[in-house]
Amino acid sequence: FNLNVMVVGESGLGKSTLMNTLFNRNLYSASSAAIPATEKPSAVEIESLSADIEENGVRLHLTIIDTPGFGDAINNTDSWTSIVSDINNRFDTYLEAESKVTRNTIADTRVHALIYFIEPTGHSLKPLDITFMKQVHGKVNLVPVIAKSDTMTEEEIVEFKQRINDDIITHNINIFKPAQFENDDDDTILSTQDLIAKIPFAVVGSTTAVTTADDRQVRGRSYPWGVIEVDNEEHCDFVRLRDLLVRNFLEELRERTGNVLYENYRTEKLKK
Amino acid sequence: FNLNVMVVGESGLGKSTLMNTLFNRNLYSASSAAIPATEKPSAVEIESLSADIEENGVRLHLTIIDTPGFGDAINNTDSWTSIVSDINNRFDTYLEAESKVTRNTIADTRVHALIYFIEPTGHSLKPLDITFMKQVHGKVNLVPVIAKSDTMTEEEIVEFKQRINDDIITHNINIFKPAQFENDDDDTILSTQDLIAKIPFAVVGSTTAVTTADDRQVRGRSYPWGVIEVDNEEHCDFVRLRDLLVRNFLEELRERTGNVLYENYRTEKLKK
Numbered sequence: 001f002n003l004n005v006m007v008v009g010e011s012g013l014g015k016s017t018l019m020n021t022l023f024n025r026n027l028y029s030a031s032s033a034a035i036p037a038t039e040k041p042s043a044v045e046i047e048s049l050s051a052d053i054e055e056n057g058v059r060l061h062l063t064i065i066d067t068p069g070f071g072d073a074i075n076n077t078d079s080w081t082s083i084v085s086d087i088n089n090r091f092d093t094y095l096e097a098e099s100k101v102t103r104n105t106i107a108d109t110r111v112h113a114l115i116y117f118i119e120p121t122g123h124s125l126k127p128l129d130i131t132f133m134k135q136v137h138g139k140v141n142l143v144p145v146i147a148k149s150d151t152m153t154e155e156e157i158v159e160f161k162q163r164i165n166d167d168i169i170t171h172n173i174n175i176f177k178p179a180q181f182e183n184d185d186d187d188t189i190l191s192t193q194d195l196i197a198k199i200p201f202a203v204v205g206s207t208t209a210v211t212t213a214d215d216r217q218v219r220g221r222s223y224p225w226g227v228i229e230v231d232n233e234e235h236c237d238f239v240r241l242r243d244l245l246v247r248n249f250l251e252e253l254r255e256r257t258g259n260v261l262y263e264n265y266r267t268e269k270l271k272k
Numbered sequence: 273f274n275l276n277v278m279v280v281g282e283s284g285l286g287k288s289t290l291m292n293t294l295f296n297r298n299l300y301s302a303s304s305a306a307i308p309a310t311e312k313p314s315a316v317e318i319e320s321l322s323a324d325i326e327e328n329g330v331r332l333h334l335t336i337i338d339t340p341g342f343g344d345a346i347n348n349t350d351s352w353t354s355i356v357s358d359i360n361n362r363f364d365t366y367l368e369a370e371s372k373v374t375r376n377t378i379a380d381t382r383v384h385a386l387i388y389f390i391e392p393t394g395h396s397l398k399p400l401d402i403t404f405m406k407q408v409h410g411k412v413n414l415v416p417v418i419a420k421s422d423t424m425t426e427e428e429i430v431e432f433k434q435r436i437n438d439d440i441i442t443h444n445i446n447i448f449k450p451a452q453f454e455n456d457d458d459d460t461i462l463s464t465q466d467l468i469a470k471i472p473f474a475v476v477g478s479t480t481a482v483t484t485a486d487d488r489q490v491r492g493r494s495y496p497w498g499v500i501e502v503d504n505e506e507h508c509d510f511v512r513l514r515d516l517l518v519r520n521f522l523e524e525l526r527e528r529t530g531n532v533l534y535e536n537y538r539t540e541k542l543k544k
């Protein structure tokens with residue numbers, strides 16, 4: 001079945017690398033690294049990349065919807081417009097298809113999750129972050145992540161997450177949180193609560209193999225002062241993001257899109 | 273005598289920390305870290321902080337001119353205007369004073385160096401970086417630095433510096449480079465060339481003492497995967513920036529401001 005993930009954040013926050021890391025393949029090459037500022041798109045573009053992958057024995061038709069140009073201009077007013085339009089267009093496409101054929105033959109191209117990359121400033125959310133997230137939180141499962149979190153020490157991450165979560169509450173931003181059910185077993189409840197407690201996830205991405213001080217081969221980044229391991233939960237929250245997106249909560253993301261977000265859109269649209 | 277350093281870059285690039293590290297004192301407290309996005313200034317402000325310090329036996333009246341708000345808004349058009357005005361006002365103040373009193377009693381409040389913080393995206397200069405630097409390179413000794421360079425591996429820094437220097441050449445941006453004289457001894461020539469080769473400096477700042485794996489107490493940042501040392505030339509170019517600003521080339525920065533940049537400004541002004 002389909003999994004459609006939209007990726008949003010200014011250039012250079014490791015978005016391409018993170019997508020390659022999540023799905024363990026070079027969906028994005030390093031070539032885009034060399035585009036000079038003057039040749040970058042002057043408006044936000046929408047680009048899709050699809051691949052058939054297998055995760056945990058489940059075969060997925062994955063589509064990553066990239067949004068190059070967002071946040072990169074001198075004037076970023078309305079930089080969210082083409083992104084919101086794309087999300088709406090996908091709902092409209094589904095709406096139209098629903099009115100014509102039996103539901104279970106419709107290809108689902110709706111956005112199931114939007115990963116929003118927060119720059120690791122160490123302060124709090126930026127005006128653009130807040131404005132953007134408010135534009136989309138009623139239309140997508142919003143998953144904010146702290147980009148390139150290896151920039152921050154453990155204490156800085158704790159404080160930064162606290163301030164981000166304060167901003168999220170202050171501005172009434174709706175973040176995707178996995179549901180917890182009364183009849184879940186204790187292990188599930190604990191691990192879900194533990195996952196929720198780490199939001200927004202502090203992520204690091206890498207598809208390069210590096211050697212640790214104790215001679216293990218791991219995915220990570222090698223610095224003169226040490227090696228950060230992407231899959232090490234002591235080093236960052238990558239594993240939790242992967243669990244959220246492609247393991248434990250994949251079905252929930254798709255269902256909430258169909259049963260809640262799409263239904264809201266449809267209701268709003270039919271009112272007009 | 274006076275040393276006036278202007279500091280420009282978006283919020284969260286470690287500017288306050290770097291200034292505290294360069295001059296070994298808490299000029300800036302951590303309080304500004306907690307200002308929420310909605311309470312940040314909507315225009316770029318100019319704020320000065322002064323301190324009497326001693327560097328290498330030389331007593332300096334140091335002034336840091338901070339520019340909070342630059343690059344932080346959704347729309348950053350003209351975010352350079354108040355900065356350029358401030359630089360010009362300082363030239364005008366000197367021009368007026370020069371016409372009244374004997375030169376050697378004038379307090380020099382002109383900007384002797386402008387440190388511009390480049391976000392460590394790993395790609396190339398951003399449109400705002402290029403536009404800003406072109407606005408000021410004819411008026412100040414421009415010293416671009418790669419902020420929070422511990423975000424990048426050694427290879428990434430080499431490639432990023434290459435692309436930045438390509439952009440600088442493409443856009444004819446005038447960066448401050450220490451002069452090299454024919455009668456310099458070989459050691460001086462080599463160390464100056466070595467300094468120039470490292471531009472833009474990849475810097476890291478810290479006023480916190482941390483303990484290394486081999487039990488040394490150093491200024492640095494402690495991560496679960498290792499300790500980066502600010503004063504270690506294998507880890508970053510901090511020492512070279514410090515040499516440029518407060519040791520070997522301090523006099524050259526002041527002289528070039530007075531003999532070249534100020535004279536240009538004066539000539540342009542008198543033409544009009």
Ligand SMILES: Nc1nc2c(ncn2[C@@H]2O[C@H](COP(=O)(O)OP(=O)(O)O)[C@@H](O)[C@H]2O)c(=O)[nH]1
Binds near residue numbers: 016018147148206424
């Ligand atoms: N420190 C750090 N750097 C990263 C990380 N992920 C990617 N990078 C580097 O950041 C630069 C930009 O990465 P890229 O994936 O192209 O970012 P994008 O512009 O958001 O797609 C490259 O030099 C990457 O190697 C990360 O998790 N931490």
Ligand SMILES: Nc1nc2c(ncn2[C@@H]2O[C@H](COP(=O)(O)OP(=O)(O)O)[C@@H](O)[C@H]2O)c(=O)[nH]1
Binds near residue numbers: 478
């Ligand atoms: N990775 C890294 N983080 C830094 C560095 N310098 C400062 N920081 C952290 O970045 C955050 C913002 O620093 P600050 O000096 O307030 O940045 P400013 O907004 O530019 O003045 C704080 O959490 C600092 O501890 C650095 O060189 N490297």
